[in-house]
Amino acid sequence: MPTPDLPVELWLEILGLLPRSTLHKMIGINRTLFELALDDIYREIRFINDDKEMVKSFKQLKHTNIANRVQHLFIRPAFLPGMDEDEQRGSFRKILSSGLTCVKSCLGITSGSEAPEVAPPSPSSKILEAASKAVKLCPNLREITIVLYDHALTAAFAVFLNSMWSLDSVAPNLLKLNIDTTLVKIPLLLNPLILCAEQLTNLEEIDITLSVTRFRQPEEEYRRAKLAIQSFLTVFKGTIRSVTLSSSLIVDLSSLYDGFPILTKLRKFDLRAIFRNETLPDVGSLTRFLSKHASTLEHLVVKTRPRAATIERSDETYIKWLNPIGKPASGKQHGFPQLVLPALRSLDISLRESDQLGMWPYTPESTPKQRPPLPPLSRVTPNITSLTLQDVRLTFARVSEVVKSLRRREGGTILESLNVSVDVLTPQFFDLFSSELPRLRSLTVDHIDLSSSVGEYVLRDAVSHSHPFFELATDFPLPSPVDLLSQRHPGSQIPQLAVALPPGDEALVLKLFSSTP
Template sequence: MAAPDLPIELWLEILQYLPRSALHGMLGLSRVLFEVVMNDLYEEIRFISDDKAMLKTFDQMKFAGIASRVRRLLIQPAFLPALEERTGLLPKVQDRLSSRWWFNKPLRISPARPVVTFNPLGTPEELEVSRNKALRAATGALALCHNLQTVTIVLYDHTATPQFNLFLDSLWQSPTIGVSNLRSLSIRTTPAKLPRLLLPLVESSKMFVNLEEVTFDITPSRLELAGNDHNRAVDALKSFFKAFGNNLIAVNLSSTRLHLVESVLGSMQPLLRLRKFELLTSLSSKQRWQPENISKFIANHASVLEHLTIKPYARRTVYHESDITYARWINPGINDATRPSAFAGVVFPKLKSLDVGLRDPSETAPYTWPPALPSRSHSSLLPNPSIFAPNITSLTLTDVSLSFPRIRDLVNQLAEDRSGGRILEKLNIMVETLTPPVFDILASKLPHLRMLTMDFNIISDLEEVRTYREPDRSLEFRELIRARRYPRWKLQYLRLTSVGFQCSARHPQPTDMGVVAESLPSGVELDSSYDCYCHMALDSPVFNRHMIHHH
C-alpha cells in the first residue's frame, strides 16, 4: 500500500525553504509536487527566442493537460530583426547612444552607410526560416490555451515582420483566447509600434468580454519619429479606450511624452468600472504641462477610485524630470488660484491605496543626491489625507525624504478622527533621519498600523541631523530603541532600508530591524529581501528572506 501523501499546506511550507532550482527535481515524489512542478513549468510561457527549446515547449503545449496550465504569456521577440537591419542603414550615431556620459564627447558623424555584419547564427534567409517556424508553432500551440489570463507584449526597435503580424492577428482572433479568460493586457513599446499592436485588438473588441486591466508603457525609440507617428499613437489609444472603456477596472499609463498622455486622458469618457489608476509621466513645466486634462480625468473618477498611483516621471527615467509645477499641483497654497483644478481640490471617498511621488517646492535647485539637510521648509507636501481620502488604508510617499516635523504633521493628520472612516494599516515613507522619536509617534498615533516600510538617509539618536558628515550614531540609536517598548502596537511587518555604499538601490538593514523588533510584540515579520543584484545582495545569506521575529 502506498504511503499517504503529506497535506498540500505542509508541502508548500517545505518548499518555502528550498531554492526554486530544487523544485523540478522533486517532480516524482508525490502527486502534490507533480502538480506544483508542472504549474511552475507551464503557468507562464515566455516567447523570447526561436531556438530548439522554445519549439519543444510549443510542441508539448499541444497536449491538453499542458495547454490548460498556461495562465500568462510573455511575447518579447528578440529574434526579430532590428530596424536598422531591415532598412540596411545605420541610424545616426547620436540616436544610438543613450548614455548621458556621451553628451560631452565630440563626435564626428559620418553619413548613413549600408550595414555589413557577420551573423554566426546563419544567413538572413536561414534566420527568417527559423523565425517563421517558431511563429507558426506558437500560433498552433497558443490556440489551445483556453485558460490564458494575462498577455504581455514587449516590442521596441525590432521589425514587426509580416509573419509576426499574422501571429498577433491569429492570437486576437482566436475564440479560445478572446472569449474565455483573458483579463490583463500589458504592452511595452514605442509610439510608432503602438497602432499596429492596438488596432487589431480594437477590431476584435467584442471577443474580449473579460479584459479588465491594461498597462501601456510607451518609451522613445532609438530612431527618430516620423511626422505623424505621435498622432497615430494618440488615435490608437483613443480608439482602444473607446472600445474597451466599459470593461476596464485598472488602467496603467507610463510615457515620457506628456502630450500623448494629456491628449488621451483629456478626450476619454468616464470609465464606469474603473477602480485602479496609475499614471507615470514627466509632469513638469519643461514639457509645457497644462494640468487641466489630467485633473479632469482624476476628478471624473474620484468617486469610484480605490487605488491611485501618481509619479512625476515615467518608468526607468529619472526623478528630476518633475519640478515645482508638479509640487503646486499636488498641494498648492491655500490662496493659490490653481487650487480648484489641482489634485488637492479632489475628494476620494472610496480610495484605499495611494502612492504619490512627492516633490519639495522649497528645493529650487535641480535635485541632487543626497538631498540637503534639513529641509528649508516644513510645509506639508500632501493635502490632509483625513480630508481628501477618509477611507485610505495604505499610503506610500516616495522621492522626498521627510523631516521629523513633516512626519509628525503627517501622522497627526492620519490619526485624526475620520468620521467612521477606515484605519490606516500600511505606511511606506522616506525619512531624512531614522530616530527613536519616529517610532514613538507612529506607535502612539497609529497603533493599528500593521505594515511599515521606511527608507532612511541617516540613522541617529538625534531628532534632526544638520549634515551628512556628522559621525555615525547608529549605536546610540540602538541603545535608545532597546530601552523602549510598544506593547499595544499591532505591527506585523517591518522593513527598514538605506542606500547601499556601492549600489544606488536600497538595501535592507537587518540589524536595525532586529533591534526595533525587540521593542514590539512577538511575531513581527522582518523583510530582509534585496531588490537588486549587486555583490552585497548576492553574498547575503538573507537575499530573499522574510523572517518572523520571536523574543
C-alpha cells in the same frame, strides 16, 4: 506507517518564506510540491527566439497537463529584423528590380512577359505558425505581454498577433494585456484589438509603456498613438478595471488624459511619467480624469519617473499639481488637493523629483517650511488604509506632518499599512506610529542610518511592552543593539522583526531596510 503529508495551505505558507528557486529543488519530495513546481515552471512561456528550444517549448504544449498550467505569454521577438535593416532590404529590392528591368529592356523583353513579384517567405514564418497553434491549446492563458521596440513589424508577425484575438484562441479568456513599445507601433498593436472587441469580453487590465526610439518621431505619430489609446479605452470602457501608463517621452500628455472616457469599472490607475510644462501644460487634465472616477477608484499610483531609465527629470510642475501654494479659482479643479476620493484605499505617490529645487521635503529641520509634503489626506482620501512614500527620504518632521494629516473628523486614523523612506531611523518614529496609527498592521521603513540608541530602543520596548503593539514573536536569536548598529556595510539588512498585537488583534509586520551606500 507512512506519515501524512502537510496541507497544501501550509506548504504554500512555507514556500512563501523561501526563494523561488527552492521550489524547483523540492520537486521530488511529494506530489504536492511536484504539482506546485510544474505550475511555476510552466506558468509563463517566453517567446523571444526562433531557435530549437522555442520549437520544443511549443511542442510541449500539445500535452494537456502542461498547456493547462500556462497563464502568461511573454512576447519579445528578437528574431524580427530591425527597422533600419528592413528599410535597407526594401531599398536593395528596389535597386535590384530597377536593374533587372533595365537589362530586360535591353534584351527586348516586354513587360507583359514578366512574372508578378512574389515576396519571399519570412524566415520566422514556421515558428510563428507553431506559436499560433500552441497558444490555442492553453485554456488558462490570462495575461499577454508584448515588448516591441525598433523592430520591423513583419506581415507574418502581425498575422500571429491577430490570430490570438479570435474566439478559438486567447481572446475570450484574456484578462490582462501589457504593451511596451514605441509611438509608431501603438496603432498597429491596438487597432486590431479594437476591431476584435466583441471577442475580448473579459479584458480588465491594460498596461501601456511608451518607450523611446532611435528614429525620429514626427508629431503626427504621437497624434495617431494618442487617438489609438483613447479609442481603445472607449471601446473597452465597460470592462477595464485597471489602467497603467508609463511614458519616457516628452509629449503633451494633457491632451491624452482629456480624451480618456469615463471607465465605469475603473479600480486602479497607475501613472509613471515625466512631469514638466511640456508634458503637462494643463495640470488640471489629470485632476479632471481622477475626479471623474472618484466613486470607483480604489488604488492610485503616481510616480515622477517612468519605468525605464532616463536622463529626463520632472520639475516644479509636479509640485504645483501635488500641493500648490494658494487656492485655485472658484469652481475650477487644478491640483491634487482639490480632489475628494472617497473610494480610495491605497495611495502610492511621489513627493517631488529633485533635491536641487530647494523645496520640501528634503530640508534640514532648521529650514523654514515652504509647504507640507502632502495636502490634508483626511480630506482628499478620507478612507485610505495603505500609504506608500518611497521616492524621497523624509525627516521626522515631514513624516509627522503626513501622519497627522491622516486624522479624520470622526477622530483617529484608519491607516493599516505604511511604507516610508527616511534618513535616520530614530525612536521618535516608533512613538509617532504608536500614538497616531493605532490600526497599523504593516510597517516598512527604508533608512540610511540609525540613531545611536535605536537598536536598544526597539528591543527594550518590544520586550517590556511599552508600546501597545510591540510584542516580539520571533523564534530566532535576536542580535544585540551593537550588532544592529554595526550592520552598515553594503548589502546588509536589519533583521526583520515579526511583532504582534495583544491577544485578539491581528499581527503587525515590521520591516526595517538599510540602504547605506
